Amino acid sequence: MTTLLSRPVEAGNRTGTRSGRRIAVTVAAALVLLLTVLASFALGSRQLPVDQVWHALVSPDGGEASTIVRELRLPRTALGLVVGVALAVAGVLLQALTRNPLAEPRILGISAGASFGVVLAISVFGVSTLAGYVWFGIGGAFLAGLLVFAVAARTREGASPVTLALVGAALDASLGSVVYALLSTDVQTFESYRFWVVGGLTGRDVSVAVQVLPFLLAGLVLAALVARGLDALALGDDVARGLGNRIGLVRLGGGVAAVLLTGAAVAAAGPIAFVGLAVPHLARALVGADHRWTLAVSALLGPALLLGADIVGRLVDPPSEVPAGIITALIGAPLLAILVRRAKVVTA
Secondary structure, three states, X not given: OHHHHHHHHHHHHHHHHHHHHHXXXXXXXXXXXXXXXXXXXXXXXXXXXXXXXXXXXXXXXXXXXXXXXXXXXXXXXXXXXXXXXXXXXXXXXXXXXXXXXXXXXXXXXHXXXXXXXXXXXXXXXXXXXXXXXXXXXHHHHHHHHHHHHHHHHOOOOOOOHHHHHHHHHHHHHHHHHHHHXXXXXXXXXXXXXXXXXXXXXXXXXHHHHHHHHHHHHHHHHHHHHHHHHHHHHOOOHHHHHHOOOOHHHHHHHHHHHHHHHHHHHHHHHOOOOOHHHHHHHHHHHHHOOOHHHHHHHHHHHHHHHHHHHHHHHHHOOOOOOOOHHHHHHHHHHHHHHHHHHHOOOOOO
């Protein structure tokens, strides 16, 4: 009798321990993000103490510190938060939908769609500001993602992970060739595109973050709605159906969310590498494969990584800066190699 009763108790203890660990990790990730935000306001070619940063935010006086914080660092910090959350959550969704641990925005042709939209805006419509062509980037990314899902759904296997990856790769190659053909014939377009394609937070106005915020919120809501369905998809389509999940709707909802998030992020900050690739691996290593927790922790660690890369880029060679997209690539490659080699992904 004692043995029979001890098993449920032990299982309950394990569940409680796992939940407590996940809560602790989430709180720690939130603290890391908070510290990174403070560092983003305080560090740069001109370093500011925390009290000056706080004063500049709550009661600006028009002085040098207020100008630096509110006009230079506030816009890039706000954009870093929005883009970091979007890329990290989109990475979780894309890896779950394709069952490919190396999936990133290019896997569905989304980055290529955003690039095509930006180039089209500059070369055909003469849009010269980032705040103007961000909408073309979002539209191009969204249409590219919908096209991938529509084509994949009409194949014999439907919108399976392999079909999505193949159609996305084909679209990426096709749109990429069109983009480079347009760039090779228009020097002015190439110059504007070069600023965007490097990927970074500098030179962006706070209005850019405001423009992409609705897409971020819509994508996060959809991601939260399909989180449980993604757990079932990880077990295979047949098992997911047997558990009562409508896998078509799960894939559609997750795909639309991924397109909205990556399209908005790429259009606003350029194709920043490795945030959406490495952060989901780190989150799974910390809290396991339950997508509700993975999404939450990724949404905290993504902007922390991006803002941290932006801070490093400011401090490498002041007053010059290295774009955050370059730093994330330098940081993300070894980080991903370490995670793939050492991390043990805990099952939900």
